[in-house]
Amino acid sequence: MGWGDLGVYGEPSRETPNLDRMAAEGMLFPNFYTANPLCSPSRAALLTGRLPIRNGFYTTSGHARNAYTPQEIVGGIPDSERLLPELLKEAGYVSKIVGKWHLGHRPQFHPLKHGFDEWFGSPNCHFGPYDNRARPNIPVYRDWEMVGRYYEEFPINLKTGEANLTQIYLQEALDFIRRQQAARRPFFLYWAVDATHAPVYASKPFLGTSQRGRYGDAVREIDDSVGKILHSLQDLGIAESTFVFFTSDNGAALISAPKQGGSNGPFLCGKQTTFEGGMREPAVAWWPGRIPAGQVSHQLGSIMDLFTTSLSLAGLEPPRDRAIDGLSLLPAMLQGQLMDRPIFYYRGNTLMAVTLGQYKAHFWTWTNSWEEFRQGIDFCPGQNVSGVTTHTQEEHTRLPLIFHLGRDPGERFPLSFASTEYLDALRRITPVVRQHQEALIPGQPQLNVCNQAVMNWAPPGCEKLGKCLTPPESVPEKCSWPH
Secondary structure, three states, X not given: OOHHHOHHHOOOOOOOHHHHHHHHXXXXXXXXXXXXXXXXXXXXXXXXXXXHHHHOOOOOOOOOOOOOOOOOOOOOXXXXXXXXXXHHHHHOOEEEEEEEOOOOOOHHHOHHHOOOOEEEEEOOOOOOOOOOOOOOOOXXXXXXXXXXXXXXXXXXXXXXXXXXXXXXXXXXXXXHHHHHHHOOOOXXXXXXXXXXXXXXXXXXXXXXXXXXXXXXXXXXXXXXXXXXXXXXXXXXXXXXXXXXXEEOOOOXXXXXXXXXXXXXXXXXXXXXXXXXXXXXXXXXXXXXXXXXXXXXXOOOEEOOHHHHHHHHHOOOOOOOOOOOOOOOOHHHHHHOOOOOOEEEEEEOOEEEEEEEOOEEXXXXXXXXOXXXXXXXXXXXXXXXXXXXXXXXXXXXXXXXXXXXXXXXOOOOOOOOOOOHHHHHHHHHHHHHHHHHHHHOXXXXXXXXXXXXXXXXXXXXOOOOOOXXXXXXXXXXXOOOOOO
């Protein structure tokens, strides 16, 4: 979902009454960011509190290339990473993920191997349908058991857009909350629905009800489901002891527009890019009796902050043996404090941009390649800013493009290199970037794309590997690892 998809952010059809009410009863964050403009890395960042460049959810296959976990990727969340549900166990929490995991397909990457006690959902998004020969349909799990596949036991009608998945995910959430409340156990629910990811879907009662087409139908059903979850917390008498946060994993995918794409409001481009439309997210915090109602916080927030904030709420400290990028949002939410901090924008292992205060500096600009663009793949349809939305990778590391996001949220008017304002902003940003890069220890890349030539070739004296292996340590010692 995009920043501009909620009524409270100005979407004119006002079709999100429950999320709008959640904001009216809680706190809105207009300056909240994901950690990556693509699904898998942002979810890894959410659950580890660490940038994808640290937790391994990036690729070195190409400069500034995004990557996620389709079936061809055999990497996943490393055992060395400590995920939020694993840490919450120390305080007696029971954890469940409902919906999309997207942190690896193989058994060692299963959610129940990384701290979750329950799972209903899939390791991937609802892509397909496939032919079940060269490529099978994507499985759906209940805990360790595969209970079906998308387009088979869990049908999605691509012609009409009808699917009952959001309703299934809602019931899983409500059932989990009721069971934990009845047992008086503290719980963590990660409700990761994907109806607004193309191909978008909605259940029959919501199809055709939005002014925004099928994408709007999906948004309306998610909104309705959030309302039912909040009502359940109130009916069970645990709303005042439950912290709820709503956000997205990346900006709306404009490549799916106009019929299946959302709105990123006034911001440039969308998913896959490190412009504001790809990285700035809708964000609402709700905690009746604790977070003052009707508040707006201009704190620069990150999806990684939910890791640290959740640990603080549980009375736990984040791990001290590694760099943690998330901050606790409790001072912002409970005392209205603002903390100065940078937001780093990565594609792959490339630092594309950084925001500090109101200023955003771009060190690299790029949307997607000319080859893709000529095939009709456009991450910024109808948006062209000369020298900014380029189809070649443009380097600005010596003289970054700097925008004032307060005056120019659409990143259309870079500051003049000769202006005092530019020089002052650059003077503030440069040491922050230098410190970040000097201290950075990248994780082992988990999302390098399989090369078919590598998959079907073996050096003399080695078995034919038959598939890409990652990390390199898994390759037989006598075989060289081709990067």
